Amino acid sequence: MSADGRHLARRGLSNYPPHRRPVLLARRTTSRTLDALGVRHPWVKHRANPAEPRLLPCFRLFAVLGTWMEADVVEATVKNAFAQGCERVFLVDNDSPDETVNVAIDAGAELARTFSMARHDEDSRIRIMNEVVQEVSSADGSRHIWWLWLDADEFPHGPSGLTIREFLSTLDDSFRIVGTRYLNHYPSGDPVYLPGFHPLDFQPLAEELTERRCWLWHRKHQLQRFDRGAPAITCESGFHWASCAQRPLLEPTDAIVLHHAPYRDRETTFRRLDALFSTQSGASRADPADSPAMIARLRSLEAVYAQDWHAVEMSLAPGLKRPRARPRPWTELVEPEHHAVKRWYPAERLDEAIAGRACRAA
Numbered sequence: 001m002s003a004d005g006r007h008l009a010r011r012g013l014s015n016y017p018p019h020r021r022p023v024l025l026a027r028r029t030t031s032r033t034l035d036a037l038g039v040r041h042p043w044v045k046h047r048a049n050p051a052e053p054r055l056l057p058c059f060r061l062f063a064v065l066g067t068w069m070e071a072d073v074v075e076a077t078v079k080n081a082f083a084q085g086c087e088r089v090f091l092v093d094n095d096s097p098d099e100t101v102n103v104a105i106d107a108g109a110e111l112a113r114t115f116s117m118a119r120h121d122e123d124s125r126i127r128i129m130n131e132v133v134q135e136v137s138s139a140d141g142s143r144h145i146w147w148l149w150l151d152a153d154e155f156p157h158g159p160s161g162l163t164i165r166e167f168l169s170t171l172d173d174s175f176r177i178v179g180t181r182y183l184n185h186y187p188s189g190d191p192v193y194l195p196g197f198h199p200l201d202f203q204p205l206a207e208e209l210t211e212r213r214c215w216l217w218h219r220k221h222q223l224q225r226f227d228r229g230a231p232a233i234t235c236e237s238g239f240h241w242a243s244c245a246q247r248p249l250l251e252p253t254d255a256i257v258l259h260h261a262p263y264r265d266r267e268t269t270f271r272r273l274d275a276l277f278s279t280q281s282g283a284s285r286a287d288p289a290d291s292p293a294m295i296a297r298l299r300s301l302e303a304v305y306a307q308d309w310h311a312v313e314m315s316l317a318p319g320l321k322r323p324r325a326r327p328r329p330w331t332e333l334v335e336p337e338h339h340a341v342k343r344w345y346p347a348e349r350l351d352e353a354i355a356g357r358a359c360r361a362a
Helices: 003-010 018-036 074-083 100-106 122-140 164-168 266-277 292-299 301-305 347-361
Strands: 044-047 060-067 088-093 110-114 144-151 154-157 177-186 205-209 220-227 249-252 256-260 315-317
Touching (some): 060 122, 060 164, 074 088, 100 110, 110 122, 122 220, 220 256, 292 301
Parallel strands (some): 060 088, 177 256
Antiparallel strands (some): 154 256
16 A cells, blocks of 8 residues: 555545545544634544653553344454453443353453343443443542443454553553544455454455544544543443543544454344344334444345445445445555554464364365
């Protein structure tokens, strides 16, 4: 990827045709100007980590993981969190009908809360996860706790070859939130995925998705710090942003990198999406009007697994669509220094699992 291409990708513009890029840049410049003039009061601002940062003397790193019907991937999600330096992973499960809870616990997670809702309610899910974060933080007694907010198909890592904990240990103590560079992965070979392993070993193709949640166009802000005696940070829907009486929050210009793997085994992926929207029975667990991205994902499954990228829908909101999918090797989307991603298993184990699958298929 050329230097210009990396520049466009970093600014979230590489997926858009050239004639649309000036308009998008103008909108971003206007937004920044309004924030700088105080016409709007931003919830978050950014600055580079100082050359000589004031480091926290100590902190803890916990993860809170929301799940529903994700037994095929949750073991890897939990183990990746531990590999990135999390000390504890707290599971919040929405009454999964499969083995999600048991698999997560076997991988080392702690069941913090289960809840049951007849219909999917994102606001209620986030409220319950916030309650767990506040309860655990208050009971732990630590002065500083970084929280990593996760869905079961999300695999984050620190920048520049660091684990998330190593990265956090380099930050100035003024930062209480960290943005996420969000790579959406697509299947491109066989096997599509094997449980227990990192999706990067099977799905190198990705797109970087961005949103106007901050000046740096981070799609999510999944690292949030609890400070005893300071105003609490409340995570908002989808982990995209947060609210706090301390406003604006400060984030570093460096971000963590997250690999989103919504497409695993075709039948397993279809079964989960079909259960979410109940296309066979006509009674939807989730409101399609509130879930345009998920509906687009369901409609695009055949195209995704056929690698018919032009037919893959990319709806983000009612009436709003991005350009068609244009996945490329993820290592072309981020700088070379971010390519090293820690695994929790030796390469030999992966080779044995792939060979074993091939023997069974034969």
